[in-house]
Amino acid sequence: MGATAGAVWGRTEQQDFRSRVRGTLLGVAVGDALGAPVDGLGLDGIREAHGAEGLADLASAYGRRGAVTHLTQLSLFSVDGLIRAQVRRDTGAWHPPTDLHRAYRRWIATQRDWGPDLRRKDDGWLAHEEWLYVRRDAPRALLLGLGDETMGTPEAPKNPDERGPEAAARSAPFGLLVGWEPQLVAQLAVECAAQTHGHPTGYLAAGAYAVIVHGLARGESLDAAVQKGLALLAARPGHQAVTDALQQALGAVRQGMPAPGRVSALIGGGTAEGLVAAAVYCALVGEDVRHGLRLAVNHDGPSAATGALAGGLLGALHGETALPPAWLAELEGRPTVLELADDFAMEMTQGPALHGPAGSSPGWLTRYPRG
Template sequence: MTSSPSPLSRIHGCLAGGAAAEGVVLARTPDAREFMVPGEFGPREEDDGAIRLGAAGQLSLYTADALLEVLEWANAGVYADQSACVWLAFLRWARGQGIPLPSSAPPVPERWIDGQPAARRALPARPDWASSLAGGEMGTPARPLGTAFDDGAAAARSAPFGLVVGTPAEAVAAMAADGASLTHGHASAVHAAVAVALAVREIAEGSGVREATATTREGLPGARGAAPDVIAAVDAALDGVPLSEGSAAARTLHEALAASLAAEAAAASGAVLPEAFSAAIRRTAEAGPDAAAIAGALLGVHWGIDAVPALWRVRLDGEDIAVGLSTALAAASGAD
C-alpha cells in the first residue's frame, strides 16, 4: 500500500500531471495509434525531447496563479474577487498568445508567470474558443460567453479549483462554473468543468478516485442544474460502460474518468504507479488531449508528483512553473 502524498505533492502532481499528459498526446496527434505500444509511450526520439504545454496546461497554470493571487490578497487582509482574478489571468494568457484585446478590456498587470516562456509560448493553432476572450468582456454563468462551445477544454483546465483543501464543495462548483463561463457557455461544457473540479476536491481531501467520482455524481444535480449528458457520463464511467451519446464535453469527461478509474484499479492490483499513470493517458489518447489532461490531473492529485513518469517531468516545458506555483499555492493555503 502506498503512503498518502503530501498536500504539496498532490498540488504539484495535479499541475504537472495534467500538463504532461496533455503534452504527450498533443505531440502524437492526429494519429494517436502510432504510439500505443506499451513502453514506447512518451516523447519520440526524433522530437527535441520537450513536452510542450497545450492550452489546457497553460490555462491550468494560469488558473492556479489566479487562485494564488486571491489567497495572497486574503492573507494580507484584502478581499479579491476570485472570478475577476481568473478572468484577468486568462486575459494575460490571451495577451501572451498575441490575441488582440479591445480598449474596453481592463488593464492586466503582469505577474511572475507572465515572464515564464513556457506559459506564453504560442500554441500551434489558436483554439476557436479564444474568441470568447478576444471580446474583452467577462462571461458569467448568468451571461456566459461561447455558448456554442460544447467541448472539454474548460473541464481540462478546471482541476486547480479543487486544490485548496477546506474549500466547501459549493464554492468549488461555483468557481468552476464561473471559470468555464468565461469561454465555454454551453451547459455541458460548464458542468463537465464542475465535475472535474469537484472530483479533484474530493481526492485532495483524501478520497480515492472511485469514491470521489461517486461523491461528485451525488452533488451534480444540485450544481446549477447539471446537464443530463454530464450526469450520464459520470454514471457510465462508474458502471464501466461506454457513453452512448452526449456532447464533446461529456464524452471527454467520460473517457478521462474511465481511464482514471481503471488506473486506480490497476494500482490496487499491484501496478507500479508511473506505469498505471502512463497507461491511463495512453487509454485517453484517441479521445484527445483534453481527456488526457483531465486524467493526468486526477491521478496526479490522487497519487502525488512521484506517480508522473520521471521522463515526462524532466522533459515537461513548464515543470519549473508547476514547481513554483505548487510551492507558493501550498504555502499560501497553509498546506505546505
Template sequence: MNTFESSPTLSDAPSTNRWSNSGAADPDVLRPSAQPEARQPAASPLQARQSASVQSTDQVDPRRWRGSLLAGAVADALGAPIESKPMDQIREVFGPHGITGLVPERDGIGGITDDTQMTLFTGEALIRAHARQRRAGSSDVRYSTQLAYQRWLHTQGVPWEKARGPRNPTAVPDGWLMGVPGLFKRRAPGATCFFALKGYGQTGEMGTFTHTLNNSKGCGGVMRAAPAALWSDDPAAVFEIGAMTAALTHSHPSGYLPAGALAVMVHTLVRGGSLADALAACRAQLYRWNGHEETTAALDAAVDLSGRGAPTPEKVGTLGGGNVGETALSIAVYSALATNDLNAALLVSVNHDGDSDSTGAVCGNLVGALYGEDAIEPTWLAQLEMREVVEAMAADLLAEFGPRPPADDRWATRYPND
C-alpha cells in the same frame, strides 16, 4: 450571484446517486446507493470577504497535490502528438500499443499545450484573488480569473492593449508568469477560449452562469480547472469556483459543470480520499445544478464501462471523443477506474481517436491526486517541458492557501492585486 439559492443554475430535483462512497477505487464496489439529501446552499465564494477565513491546506497531501498538476502536464505532453489522430494511424507510427512515452519536440523535451498553460493561469488567478482578500478584505475571484486568462491571451500573440479589457488600465501585464518565455508560444489554443477572451478584450463582458457568451461545451473549460481544488475546504464552494473558471468562456452547462466536477474530485483526492470518495463527492454537488444530466450520464457511462474488462482504445471511443466537457471528464474517469497504476491510466487516457491531450490532462489531474508525484514515470518527468514552472505553481498554491500565507514584498510582486 450572492448565494447558491439565488442561482438559476441549481437544480431543485436531485437525481439518483449511482456512486457509493465506499472508500475504494475498484469499480466493482461502485454500486448504486441511496439518493443524497439536498443540503442547504452555502454563500457564494465569488465575492470573497475577509469574514470567510483564510482556508488551510493542512489536510492536503503535498505529494498528491504536486502529483495532480505534474501528471496533468505530463499527460498533456503525452497526448499532444496524437491529438485527433485515428487510432489506426497512431498504431502504425508507434506500434500496437499506441503511444507509450513522450515524443520529444526539441532538445529531448516533450511539449505541453494550451491545457497546461491555462491551468497555470488558473492557479495564478486564484492566488491573486486570495492574496487580495487577505490584503484588502475583499476580492472578486471571477474578475481575477478573467484577467489571468487575458494575460494568457496576450501570450498567444494578442497585443496587451487589445487583450486587457476596458476595465484594466495597466500598460503592461504583470505577475511572474509574464516572465516565463515558454508560455509565449501558441499551442493551437481552442477557438472557443480564444474568441471568448478576445471578445472580453473588446467589450469587457464576462461570461457567467446566467450571462452566456455562446453555447459551447468544449473541453477547454474542464482541462484547466484543477487548481480550484484548493480554494476552499467546502466542496460546494470548490465546485462553484471550478465551474466559474470554465463559464468565463464556455456557456453550456456541459462546458462548465465538468470543470466543477473535476475540481471537487481533485479536492477529495488530495485530502486522502479514494476514487470512490471523489466520485461520490462529485455526484453530491452535480445533482444540485440545472443542466447536469449530460455530465452525470457521461460519468455513469465511465463507471459502467470500467467493469467490462481490460481497457482498450476502442472501449474509450464508446465514451466519445473528449472534445466536449462531459466526454473529456468521462474518459479521464474511466482511465482511472480501469487501471491500478498512474502511468497505465495516462496511457489509456491518451490512446484513442479524440482530443488526447485534454483527456490526458484531466486524467493526469485525477490520478496524480490519487497516487501522488512519486508514482509518475521518472523519465517522463525528466522530459517534461516547463516542469519547474508547474512545480513552482503547485508550491505557490500550497503556500497561499496554507495556514501561514506569504506576506512579504516579494510575494506581492509575484502575485500583485488585480
C-alpha cells in the same frame, strides 16, 4: 463567495498537500505532453505511427519531446489567478472569478505578444516566463471568450453553444482549494468555465471535475470523489448529460479488461462530459499512473485533453512521487510548474504570514501583485 475557516496545518499535512498540488499540476502537464503528439489522430493513425500497442512514451510535438499545449498553459494561469485572489482578499475585494478572468487575460496576451513586457509589473512573475509565449493550437472558443474585457458568467456566458473540454481541462487547480466546501469549489469552476464555454454541459463538466479533484486532494478515494460530484450535480439544471457520462464511466469499470474501445465509447463526440468521464475511467482502471495515462491518450478522441484530465486526477490521487520520473525529466516548463505549485501550497497553508494584517512579504507581493 467564500471559504471555510482555515485549519492549522501540521508539518505532515503540509507535506502531503504539497505533494498532491505538485502531483496534480505535473500530472496535468505530463498527460497533456503525452497526448500532444497524437492529438487529432484516430487509434488506427496512432498505431500506424507508434506500433500495435499505440503510443507508449513521450514523442515529439511542436519540435520537441515533452511539449505541452494551451491546456497546461491555462492550468498554470488558473493557479496564478487563485493565488492573486487570495492576496487581493486583504484589500476587501473578494471575487475570485474576476481574478481568474484577469489571469486568463494575461494568458491571452502570451498568444498575441512576442514576449513578456517587463515594464508591466502588475502582471506578476508567471506572465514574464518567456517559454509560455508560444502558440499551441488554442481553439477558437478560448480566443473569442477571452478576447475582450467582458467576462462571461453562467447567467450571460461566452460561447453559449460551446461544449468542448478546454474549460474542464484547466479546472484541476480549483480542486486544490481543500479548505473550501465542495459546493463552493464547483461554483467557482462553473463561473470560470462560463468565461469561454457557455453550454451547461461545458461548464458543469468543469464543476464536476474540480469537485472530483477536490475529493482526491482531501484524501478520498476516486470512487467516493466521483459520487460526491454526482450528488452536487443533481441539484443543477442541465446536469443530465454530465451525470450520465460519469455513471457510464463507473459502469465501464465492471465490463472487463481496459481497452481503447471503451475509452473511445465514453468520449463519444469529444465534448466535455465525455472526456471527463473517460479520464475518470482511465484513472480508475489504470494499474499505475503510466498505464492510466497511456489509456488516456490511445483512442479515437482528443488525446491531449483526455491525458491532461486523467493526469490531474492521478496526480491528485497519488501525489508527485507516483508520476513517471523519465517523463517528468523531459517535461516542458517543469521548473515553472514546480515553482508555481510550491507557491500555491505556501499561499494556502501560510497565506496570512505572507500578506496579512500582522505583516507582509514584499517579495510575495511582487510575485503576486494586488492590482
